[in-house]
Amino acid sequence: MNYKAHLDYKTEDALGYDMYRVRNDVNGNPRYVIHWLAFGKDYDTAKKIANSIGFRVYRGKDFGGGFVAQSYNLESTAERIIDARQF
Numbered sequence: 001m002n003y004k005a006h007l008d009y010k011t012e013d014a015l016g017y018d019m020y021r022v023r024n025d026v027n028g029n030p031r032y033v034i035h036w037l038a039f040g041k042d043y044d045t046a047k048k049i050a051n052s053i054g055f056r057v058y059r060g061k062d063f064g065g066g067f068v069a070q071s072y073n074l075e076s077t078a079e080r081i082i083d084a085r086q087f
Contacts, residue, residue: 004019005074007019017038019074022062022068030071030072032069033058033068036066055067
């Protein structure tokens with residue numbers, strides 16, 4: 001159940017990676033997964049950045065090597081990723 005999430009073209013170009021919609025969490029909140037390279041060049045740095053803005057390691061079988069977060073405003077979530085990796 002991976003569906004590519006649609007972002008504004010400007011945000012999508014700045015982000016550089018696609019976000020995918022995955023199953024809702026147990027409370028019905030929408031979740032999105034993105035590859036770990038969107039956060040940093042090495043996994044440890046990427047995980048630290050991802051955790052600081054609310055992402056967790058995605059452990060599902062339908063998408064490997066990514067981080068997942070719940071979001072009702074995907075544009076805002078993508079902009080948080082862009083801002084976080086500039087430090």
